[in-house]
Amino acid sequence: MTEDIQSSIAGLKQHMIFLGTVVEESVTTAIKAVHTLDNELAERVLDGDKKINSLEVNVEELCLKILALHQPVASDLRFVITVLKINTDFERIGDLACKIADKVILVNRTKQAAGSSAPIIMPSEFDEMFETTQNMFTSCLDAFVSEDADLAHKVCLMDDAVDDAKRAIRLDLEELSKNKPELQPYLPMILSVARGLERISDHAAHIAEDIIYMLQGRIIRHEKSI
Amino acid sequence: MKNDNRNAIIAIEDSIVQVRDLNLFYGTSQALFNLNFDIPRNKVTALIGPSGCGKSTFIRCINRMNDLVDSVNINGSIQLDQQDIFDKSVDVIDLRRKIGMVFQKSNPFPKSIYENVIYGLRIGGVTEKPVLEEAAEVSLKRSALWDEVKDRLHDSAMGLSGGQMQRLCIARAIAVSPDIILMDEPCSALDPRSTAHIEELIRELNGEYTIIIVTHNMQQASRVSDLTAFLYEGELIEFGKTTDLFTVPVKKATEDYITGRFG
Numbered sequence: 001m002t003e004d005i006q007s008s009i010a011g012l013k014q015h016m017i018f019l020g021t022v023v024e025e026s027v028t029t030a031i032k033a034v035h036t037l038d039n040e041l042a043e044r045v046l047d048g049d050k051k052i053n054s055l056e057v058n059v060e061e062l063c064l065k066i067l068a069l070h071q072p073v074a075s076d077l078r079f080v081i082t083v084l085k086i087n088t089d090f091e092r093i094g095d096l097a098c099k100i101a102d103k104v105i106l107v108n109r110t111k112q113a114a115g116s117s118a119p120i121i122m123p124s125e126f127d128e129m130f131e132t133t134q135n136m137f138t139s140c141l142d143a144f145v146s147e148d149a150d151l152a153h154k155v156c157l158m159d160d161a162v163d164d165a166k167r168a169i170r171l172d173l174e175e176l177s178k179n180k181p182e183l184q185p186y187l188p189m190i191l192s193v194a195r196g197l198e199r200i201s202d203h204a205a206h207i208a209e210d211i212i213y214m215l216q217g218r219i220i221r222h223e224k225s226i
Numbered sequence: 227m228k229n230d231n232r233n234a235i236i237a238i239e240d241s242i243v244q245v246r247d248l249n250l251f252y253g254t255s256q257a258l259f260n261l262n263f264d265i266p267r268n269k270v271t272a273l274i275g276p277s278g279c280g281k282s283t284f285i286r287c288i289n290r291m292n293d294l295v296d297s298v299n300i301n302g303s304i305q306l307d308q309q310d311i312f313d314k315s316v317d318v319i320d321l322r323r324k325i326g327m328v329f330q331k332s333n334p335f336p337k338s339i340y341e342n343v344i345y346g347l348r349i350g351g352v353t354e355k356p357v358l359e360e361a362a363e364v365s366l367k368r369s370a371l372w373d374e375v376k377d378r379l380h381d382s383a384m385g386l387s388g389g390q391m392q393r394l395c396i397a398r399a400i401a402v403s404p405d406i407i408l409m410d411e412p413c414s415a416l417d418p419r420s421t422a423h424i425e426e427l428i429r430e431l432n433g434e435y436t437i438i439i440v441t442h443n444m445q446q447a448s449r450v451s452d453l454t455a456f457l458y459e460g461e462l463i464e465f466g467k468t469t470d471l472f473t474v475p476v477k478k479a480t481e482d483y484i485t486g487r488f489g
Contacts, residue, residue, distance in 0.1 A: 005486060071445055073472045073484045217474030 005070040009079060012062045016083050019055040020141045023090045023097070026052065027137055027200060030097040031130045033104045034193055037120065042101035052094035059087045075214075082214035086144075089203040089210075093137065096203075100196040103189045110185050120186055123172035126194070129165040132158055133197045136204035143208065149215040155208035156220075162201035169194045234464045234476045236453075238264040242405060242436050243288065248302035250283060250292070250460075257283050259460045261302070270428060270437045272451035272468065274444065276483065280460040281440040285408045288438065289325040290318050306405070323350065326399030330411040332391035334383035334398075339366075339375050342383045342394055346402035361401050369397035370427050389420025396427060400435070407431070409439040413446065425450050444484055448472045456480045 003011070026048050033041035063084045066072060072080055107120060136158050143151040173187045209221050241264035250258035258280045265271050273281040283292070290311060292298045303310045311321055323346065334342050343362045344352075352358060362379070366372040371393045375386070383394055392412055399407050409428075413421040428437060428450045441447050447454050448468055455465040456479075464471060464480045475481045482488050 073444065073448070074475050074481050076485050077473060 005066065005072060005076060008062070008066050008070065009072075009076060012059070012066065012080070012083060015055070015059050015062060016087065017141070017145055019052070019059055019087070019090050020144065022048065022052055022055060023094050024137055024141060026094050026097040028134060030100040030104075031134065031197075033101055034122075034126075035130070037104055037108060039105055039108050042104040045097050045101035049094055049098050052091060056087055056091040056094075059083065063087070078214045078217060082210045085210050086207045089207050093200050093203050096196045096200050100193050103193050103196075107186055107189050110189075114185070116182075118182065120190070121176065121180065121183060122190065123169045123176075125165040125168045125172065129162055129169070129194065129197050132162050132165070133201045133204070136162070136201050136208075140204050140207045140211065143211050147215055149212050152208040152211040152215070156205050156212075159201050159205040162198055166194045166198040234466070234480075235263055235462065236466045238266045240267045241265055242267040242307060244303075244305040246303045246305070248284075248287065248304060249300070250280075250287065251297075251299040252295070253297040253299075257460050258287075261462050263455065263462055263465050265436065265438060266453060267436055268433055269452040270432045270439060270450055272447035272454045273438065273440045273457060274442075274447050274454060274484075275457035275463075276488075277442075279457040281457055282410050284457065285327075285410060285438055285440055288406065288408060289322050289327055291327070293318065323402050324404055325406045325408060326402065326404040327408040327410070328392065328395050328399055328412045330414050332388060332395050332415075334386070334391050334394050336382070336384060338380045339383045339386070339394060340379040343397050343401050345398060350402060365397040365401040366394075368400055368431070369393045370423060370430070371397055387420070389416050389423055392416060392420070392424060393427065396424070400431070404435065406436045406438065409437060411440055411442060414442065421446070444472075456483065458483065 026045050029041050029048075030045045032038070033045065063080050066080050070076075111117075111120070136155050139151055139155045139158075142148065143155065170191060173191055177184055177187055206221075209219075213219050243265040245261050245263050245265070248258055248261040249256065261284065273284065275281050286292045287300065287304060288306075288311070292300065300312065303312060305311070306321070306324070309316065335345060337345070340362050341348075343365050344358045347358060347361055352361075363372065363376075366375060371390060374390060375381075375394075383391065386394060396407070396412075413424050416424065425446065428439065431437060432450075432452070439447075439451065451468045453466065454468045454471045456463045456471070456475075456477075458479055464475060464477045466476070471480065472484060475484065
């Protein structure tokens with residue numbers, strides 16, 4: 001059964017929104033797992049990755065089908081190309097959520113091996129980082145769904161705050177390593193979580209830039225001020 | 227669509243044709259409305275738009291084919307290298323020598339392949355056999371037909387395939403070294419392979435001739451042209467670089483037409 005291009009594009013958008021919500025859930029769960037050091041939540045994130053990978057392949061196949069059968073132009077072309085690009089970002093964000101979940105499991109395993117019941121101290125900047133990273137990704141999805149270029153612009157501007165928080169966390173961890181040597185085995189894992197969140201926010205910023213291209217036809221990727 | 231960087235009609239640095247305030251009427255019915263744009267020299271310009279939008283009517287103005295239609299009334303001007311082609315002093319035969327035309331349906335003369343190619347030169351007064359033979363060979367090579375017909379130049383052109391006939395018509399057009407070649411849907415009656423041949427030929431000729439092509443095939447316009455003009459109901463809606471027009475059109479009407487939302 002063949003579809004006209006508008007129906008195919010509407011279908012592709014639905015698939016992309018579904019993938020986005022699954023990835024969003026994965027990121028939120030990974031962050032919760034870090035907060036609570038809950039292995040069960042971390043396992044849930046890892047289990048969900050297969051689903052994200054399969055949805056990503058499905059979206060890519062739909063894009064290729066539209067390109068081959070309909071040869072889209074103008075806004076239709078920009079939409080399909082944008083989906084093809086941000087689909088990869090979504091999948092990588094899913095991978096990063098898994099890496100964060102991995103670190104939760106590793107922290108718990110290390111704690112158990114050391115027989116330690118002492119609480120793991122997380123630098124206070126994590127709270128802002130969790131919130132901003134989640135906010136960036138959710139806003140990306142909203143901008144995609146509601147075709148809101150202004151919201152996408154706002155996401156691009158939020159990336160600096162996450163980079164700053166990550167730098168502050170690194171400094172805090174250096175201090176902790178001097179003042180609380182008993183925490184040393186965990187610090188690389190905590191830093192790795194911060195790195196993962198920073199990479200997620202980078203992907204969210206790329207997605208927002210691509211959404212602006214989709215809506216306005218402007219490639220702003222290397223512009224200094226947007 | 228937001229786009230502040232481009233206008234719907236771009237400025238052309240080196241233009242061969244300047245269209246100014248062009249209006250055309252069939253009796254009391256107006257077909258072209260106040261067209262103003264320049265056509266760049268030695269580039270391919272595509273005209274797109276729904277049926278009846280005035281594409282063919284417009285290119286037929288450029289070589290004054292509309293003179294042959296009684297009810298046509300034109301005002302405004304088309305300058306070809308700074309001369310108004312509607313000026314009384316213009317020799318229409320000479321104008322049509324400078325502006326070749328290839329039609330939707332190939333129209334070879336019922337003569338040999340060779341005679342078809344040199345027809346324009348003959349009626350232009352060229353009689354030297356070596357000159358004519360060289361012109362025939364060069365033109366057939368330029369139109370990518372030479373290898374297929376070099377051993378049967380004196381056979382009837384009517385025995386050629388549709389795609390070969392169309393390339394023969396292009397050879398005939400370029401034999402007289404025109405400044406401009408007008409193509410009115412040159413591939414609409416051809417199969418995909420012959421269409422690919424003609425499109426390849428258009429790309430080959432690009433840079434050496436000014437080509438203005440009317441096409442209903444959007445992909446063809448995007449494949450072969452440097453610039454594209456979108457006409458709708460006799461008005462020029464948008465004219466710009468083909469890559470821009472097919473990725474980020476300025477006007478909503480263009481967007482709607484090329485994405486198939488209307489027309």
